[in-house]
Structure formats: C-alpha cells, structure tokens
Amino acid sequence: VKARHGAHALAGFTSARATNEDNFVFQKMIRCAFGTNNIDHCARLCHMASAVALKKAVGSSAPxxxxxxxxxxxxxxxxxxxxxxxxxxxxxxxxxxxxxxxxxxxxxxxxxxxxxxxxxxxxxxxxxxxxxxxxxxxxxxxxxxxxxxxxxxxxxxxxxxxxxxxxxxxxxxxxxxxxxxxxxxxxxxxxxxxxxxxxxxxxxxxxxxxxxxxxxxxxxxxxxxxxxxxxxxxxxxxxRGQSNVQGCSDMQGQHNNLPGYHDIKDPKDRAKFEKAWGVPMPEDEYLTLVEMEEGAVEGDIKAMYIMGENPMGSSPDIKEVEHGLRKLEFLAVQDLFLSETAVLADVVFPAASFAEKDGTFTNTERRVQLIRKAVEPPGEARADWEIICDVSTAMGYAMSYPGTAEIMEEIASLAPSYAGIRHERLGGSGLQWPCFDTEHPGTRFLYGENFPTASGKGLFHVVNQDDAGEDVADDRYPLNLNTGRLLEHYHTGTMSRRSRGLDHMRPAGEVEMHPEDARRYDLEDGCMGRIVTRHGSVEVKVFVTDRTAEGAIFYPFHFTEAPANRLTGGPLDKASKTPAYKRTAARVERFG
Structure with a gap:
C-alpha cells in the first residue's frame, strides 16, 4: 500500500490500555517505518480539549x-x-x-x-x-x-x-x-x-x-x-478515562508531537529524533483520529494499523466509521479479543494483556508504575511491543530490544520529564514525572514556582458562551442526548462485558428520561423506545427518573448491540478535534 499510494495513505491508532513501552515503539514504527505522522489515540475523543486548553493556559497539558x-x-x-x-x-x-x-x-x-x-x-x-x-x-x-x-x-x-x-x-x-x-x-x-x-x-x-x-x-x-x-x-x-491515557499522551501517540512533547514542526526537535533513530522525521502534523476515519471514507487513507482500540464502538457516527474501515485496502488490528473492529480486519495480531507482560503505566497524577508479568500469554498472543518490532523490521526499519527496561531507557534519553525513570526505580508506588535524573525523587505537584510558558506565567484566556454549530433541539428532535458511562462497564465493553458478573448486573443499556418527558411522549418506565437523532437510531428500554433533567436524556455507550455512537456525529471542536458526544438533538418514540 505504501509503495502504491505513499506514506501518508497509512495511519495508526495506538492505545491508552497498552503500556508506555508499547506505545513508544508503536509511534516509532508509524514515523520511522510507515513514514507518517498519521497517528492518534483515544484522548482525541475525551480529554484532548483539556490538553489543548492547559497547554495554552499553563504551558503543559498535565494534571x-x-x-x-x-x-x-x-x-x-x-x-x-x-x-x-x-x-x-x-x-x-x-x-x-x-x-x-x-x-x-x-x-x-x-x-x-x-x-x-x-x-x-x-x-x-x-x-x-x-x-x-x-x-x-x-x-x-x-x-x-x-x-x-x-x-x-x-x-x-x-x-x-x-x-x-x-x-x-x-x-x-x-x-x-x-x-x-x-x-x-x-x-x-x-x-x-x-x-x-x-x-x-x-x-x-x-x-x-x-x-x-x-x-x-x-x-x-x-x-x-x-x-x-x-x-x-x-x-x-x-x-483521565483509561489506565494509561496519560502515558500514551506522554509517549506521543498523537500526530503533532514527538515523545516528551517535542514539537513535530520544530527543526531542532526533529533533529534530536532523527539523530537517535537514523531516519528523517515527517514534518507535518497530518490527521487526527476522526480525520483519519473520514480520510478512509474519502479514499485518502488506504491502510490502518489499530492497536488496542475499538473505533466501531468509541468513535462518533459508527455507520460512517464502518464504511471507511470496509473501504480500506488493508486493515490490521492488534487486540486481546475479537472486537467489533477486529472482525473487519484483514489481519488480527493476538496481544497479551497487562497481566501477561512487563512494562509501565502512567496514571492521572503522572505516576509511572511498573507492571510485571504474572502469567504467560495464551496461545500465540505476544506483548504488543514484540509484535510491533517484528512488523517494523519486516517493513524495513529494524527494531529490537532485549526487554521493556531497555525501551524505557530509550524513552528516558529522549523525553526530559522521564529522564530519571528506570524500571529498577519503580518498586512500590513508582515515581511521578517530571523526574529529571536518576537521583530525582519525582514531582508531586506542578507550577510551584513558575509555569512552562514563554514568560513563565499563567495566561488568562477570554472565552465566551457560544452555541454556534451545536446540534440544538428543535421540534423534530426536542430532547438533548447526553452519552456517558456506567459503574459496571468500561468504555466499549470489550473487556468488562466478558465478565459474567458485571454483564449480569448491567446486561443492556437504558435511556434515562425525566417523568414529564415520558408523559409528554407517551412512554413509561420499562417500555421499549427508539432513540432517534439526525445520525441514526437504536432501540432500548426506557428508564423514567428525575436523575435526568426535563428536556434531556442520557444513554450509556458500552453496549455495541445498541451503540450510542450510532446516534452521535457532526462537527468537532475546532481546536482539539474532539467530538460533541454530550449534546445531540434527539427524540424518543415508542417501539414495539
């Protein structure tokens, strides 16, 4: 595909459920073997808006x-x-x-x-x-x-x-x-x-x-x-929403930065990585996650490598996502289970879980913690980084590491905030970055003396209430749909819904609706209803409750048999390219 269409017809999705080491070698493969910055991960769908805002206000996107x-x-x-x-x-x-x-x-x-x-x-x-x-x-x-x-x-x-x-x-x-x-x-x-x-x-x-x-x-x-x-x-x-979304961002599973938040457009930053990795770095930012999916629909993206993500459950307007994935010339998926995305793949690489490999995660408080293999992976499953190294080598950019400790040493040599992080230092509770050398104790809270902005000061920003472009309710779609999570399940359910206990507690999604709205639209608690938006519809049970305000409905996104993201879509936040999952005009009508 690369030979026929060029490097920028390729794209990769990396994973906030994979380790720092997995994500580091994945983005290295995308940039060095694929030759593109078409790489992104799930933060685009959740906290990228926070990352963009905090970078503007205080110079860093971290908590x-x-x-x-x-x-x-x-x-x-x-x-x-x-x-x-x-x-x-x-x-x-x-x-x-x-x-x-x-x-x-x-x-x-x-x-x-x-x-x-x-x-x-x-x-x-x-x-x-x-x-x-x-x-x-x-x-x-x-x-x-x-x-x-x-x-x-x-x-x-x-x-x-x-x-x-x-x-x-x-x-x-x-x-x-x-x-x-x-x-x-x-x-x-x-x-x-x-x-x-x-x-x-x-x-x-x-x-x-x-x-x-x-x-x-x-x-x-x-x-x-x-x-x-x-x-x-x-x-x-x-x-943060996943076990390693902070670390995945630090490793720069994104299109606009290199590991350690080096700017892909800065010649000095690119030169640092070109010297370390021995190949030219692609200069332009290229595409974000949703833009890659749109590119697949439009025919600009021809092949994708998706590690540990399930866009057929998590991305907006999954009808269009499926159209784009089916249109690809080649799709590789690397995952623990045969997800809704994996069933569309030409090649599926079976990956090891967190309990079946070594590595590190970085949590919400910037704490880097070591995980150790407890059991051997089943069947042909392997650690993500091992699979990636083999694929990269087969594509002409050789990668080989004795283990994850050596990958972390390379990370430390390139990302200043991780400079003092070593596996052998991570016993007990780990270390919080920034950790500038191997004697540094880590950093509990940030900005005690200055902010990492050009002036060293925090910057106030003028922001205003603005409904322009929002999918606002009208006569045909009089309710505001809000999507979100439940206690019992985790994201698109690829793991939690395989737990019998959890799935027994919450076997299906229900749409929450205020009693006055239920009365107005001739619905009652427990009846079947059809949620309809400008993007699609799903059939689910109605749960009448004052937990949700009048004029609003809530529906969880864990249930791919009636997926919430069949209902969402439309414009993105201009600065972060994050979808507007929290505000979609909808109606609920009796079904069956």
Whole structure:
C-alpha cells in the first residue's frame, strides 16, 4: 500500500490500555517505518480539549495535583464528571476530605449524579452552558474581592482583558442562559473563592462539546483567579478515562508531537529524533483520529494499523466509521479479543494483556508504575511491543530490544520529564514525572514556582458562551442526548462485558428520561423506545427518573448491540478535534 499510494495513505491508532513501552515503539514504527505522522489515540475523543486548553493556559497539558492534594483540599468544584462511577478512588478521596476535614463540595452537572448527595451546592446547568456558568463564578469571585491579587500580579498575564470580558456574565445573565439560580451561583463562587486550598476536578462533561477547549480554559481561569495552583492541596485534575491515557499522551501517540512533547514542526526537535533513530522525521502534523476515519471514507487513507482500540464502538457516527474501515485496502488490528473492529480486519495480531507482560503505566497524577508479568500469554498472543518490532523490521526499519527496561531507557534519553525513570526505580508506588535524573525523587505537584510558558506565567484566556454549530433541539428532535458511562462497564465493553458478573448486573443499556418527558411522549418506565437523532437510531428500554433533567436524556455507550455512537456525529471542536458526544438533538418514540 505504501509503495502504491505513499506514506501518508497509512495511519495508526495506538492505545491508552497498552503500556508506555508499547506505545513508544508503536509511534516509532508509524514515523520511522510507515513514514507518517498519521497517528492518534483515544484522548482525541475525551480529554484532548483539556490538553489543548492547559497547554495554552499553563504551558503543559498535565494534571497539576496528586492524590494527597485531593485529600488536603478544603473546597472542590467537581464539574462534568460522574466521579463515583468513573473514578471511584478519586471520589473516595474527595469524601475523605469532606467527612474527615470538613471540605466543601460544589457539583456542576446537568444530571443528579451520586456526588450531588454529598455536595454543599449543586449547580444544574442546561446542557452545553458550561462556559457561561464558569465565567459567572469567576465574575463573582472577582467582584467580591476574593481574587488572589498577589498571585495574579506576580504569576499571570492578560488579567485586564479577561476581567473586562467577565462583565457581561452577571448572575442574571448566567441564570437566563444556563438555568442556574443566581443565589446558588453566588454560594458556589464564595465556597471556592474563600477556600484556603481549592481543587478543580473535571471530566468529559466539560470536554466533549464543540466548545470543549473553551470550557477547559474557563476551568483554568478559575484556578488562576483564585491562586489555587502550585501549592499543596490545590490545583486541577482533568480526570483521565483509561489506565494509561496519560502515558500514551506522554509517549506521543498523537500526530503533532514527538515523545516528551517535542514539537513535530520544530527543526531542532526533529533533529534530536532523527539523530537517535537514523531516519528523517515527517514534518507535518497530518490527521487526527476522526480525520483519519473520514480520510478512509474519502479514499485518502488506504491502510490502518489499530492497536488496542475499538473505533466501531468509541468513535462518533459508527455507520460512517464502518464504511471507511470496509473501504480500506488493508486493515490490521492488534487486540486481546475479537472486537467489533477486529472482525473487519484483514489481519488480527493476538496481544497479551497487562497481566501477561512487563512494562509501565502512567496514571492521572503522572505516576509511572511498573507492571510485571504474572502469567504467560495464551496461545500465540505476544506483548504488543514484540509484535510491533517484528512488523517494523519486516517493513524495513529494524527494531529490537532485549526487554521493556531497555525501551524505557530509550524513552528516558529522549523525553526530559522521564529522564530519571528506570524500571529498577519503580518498586512500590513508582515515581511521578517530571523526574529529571536518576537521583530525582519525582514531582508531586506542578507550577510551584513558575509555569512552562514563554514568560513563565499563567495566561488568562477570554472565552465566551457560544452555541454556534451545536446540534440544538428543535421540534423534530426536542430532547438533548447526553452519552456517558456506567459503574459496571468500561468504555466499549470489550473487556468488562466478558465478565459474567458485571454483564449480569448491567446486561443492556437504558435511556434515562425525566417523568414529564415520558408523559409528554407517551412512554413509561420499562417500555421499549427508539432513540432517534439526525445520525441514526437504536432501540432500548426506557428508564423514567428525575436523575435526568426535563428536556434531556442520557444513554450509556458500552453496549455495541445498541451503540450510542450510532446516534452521535457532526462537527468537532475546532481546536482539539474532539467530538460533541454530550449534546445531540434527539427524540424518543415508542417501539414495539
């Protein structure tokens, strides 16, 4: 395929469930053997908006705080994350801070999630109005004299432009736009603004919108206005969705950077890797994940290598995804199980699981931890990195390593924040990057003295509420569909639905609907309904509950027999290319 169509007709999806070592050699193969930067992974679908925003605001896309800081915080804003379901360990630390130390909790979420029962204030905005609410909170903090003037003066830039824009976000305006009562908005702002140690936690309720980057920038602005960053018990944590999504990003399973966040467009950065790897680095950014899928439909992408991802469950508009994958001249899939994507492949490489290989994962708090092989892989399954090395070598770029420890040594030689990471140092609880040399103890929290921006300061950004291009409800599709996760299952279910216990507890998805909407559309609890959007339809049971607001519905995305992403699609966030999974106009009609 490469000989016929050129390097940029090839593409690769790497995996946040694979180790750092697996991901490092995969991106090396894509760049050195394939000769393209057409590489991406699942962060594009979830927290890429956070990564883009934080890079702009504070110079790095990483979470600033760690688990001990969560337990030390005196106030939390938990926004767009069903934390007890998606991150139960983090939620237990939040509860520890509240019930042992008296911390206050503000929840911002359109659904009545479990965290609401523990909250001091619950803000229930209309879906898609995050920016208005967050700007409204910042304005109250400023107007009440709670802005950290010393921090702002010494450690930030663009403050004046930022606050001039905040003037319009009065409590009255925010209530009109979002439906959040003025009194509750004020109460929430005072909790965070008066706190001695404030912490921001957010998830895909912030990022999976056409304005996902703006939402994450609004969160970063809150950290800067309050000075709640760079100290113990303060900071922000965009809560990651998979076991190694942070590490996969660090290894640069993405199109625009080389490992260690080196800029693919910077000649000096490219030269560093060209010297290490002995081949020219492709210069352009090329395509993101969804753009590669679109390229397959359009005929520009001719072959794909997908490691540990299931775009037939996770990508938006899976009808089009299937069309593109079937149109490819060649598709290779490397996975543990025969997923919905793998059944379409020309070649399937059986891969070893985390328990069947050595390597490292990097978790949400930047902690690099060692995993050790517990059992031998079954049948012909092999570690991902071993398979990749053989494929790369067969394509003309030889790769061979004695083991994963040697791969980590190469990572450390190229990525400054991993420079001190070695397998032999990772016993016990591991090390948090940045870890600059083999004597360095690792770094618990970031930005204590400066930010890794050009000026060393954090940057305020003007962001505004904007519905342009959103899939808004209308007479034909009067409800707002929000998709997300359940406690019992994990992403597209390729692993968790093979657990009999978990699948018995949650064998199928249900669409959550407010009682008034159920009455309005002649539906009742337990009946079969058809969710219909501009992109497709699925038939599922109706679950009538006030957990979901009137005018909104919620449907989980774990169930590929009735896939949520048959319902989603359309435009992407312009800056991050992240899909708008959280806001799709829909209707529910009786079925059967």
């Amino acid at each position: 600033s705080a760690s688990s001990p800081d969560v337990r030390m915080a005196t106030a939390f804003i938990v926004c767009g994350t069903n934390t007890t379901v998606t991150h139960p360990v983090i939620s237990s630390q939040v509860f520890k801070a509240k019930y042992e130390s008296g911390a206050k909790i503000v929840v911002i979420d359109p659904r009545r999630i479990e965290m609401v029962d523990h909250a001091d204030v619950w803000l229930r905005p209309k879906n898609g109005t995050n920016v208005a609410v967050l700007n409204g909170l910042a304005r109250i903090i400023w107007k009440e004299g709670l802005a950290n003037d010393a921090f702002i003066e010494a450690r930030t830039e663009d403050w004046q432009t930022y606050i001039e824009n905040l003037e319009r976000y009065t409590p009255e305006y925010v209530e009109e736009v979002s439906g959040v009562p003025q009194s509750r908005l004020r109460e929430a702002a005072l909790i965070y603004g008066k706190a001695s140690r404030g912490m921001l936690l957010w998830g895909m309720g912030i990022t999976q919108h056409l304005t996902g980057v703006d939402g994450a920038l609004a969160m970063a602005n809150l950290s800067l206005i309050s000075g709640h960053v760079g100290r113990p018990g303060t900071g922000f944590i965009p809560l």
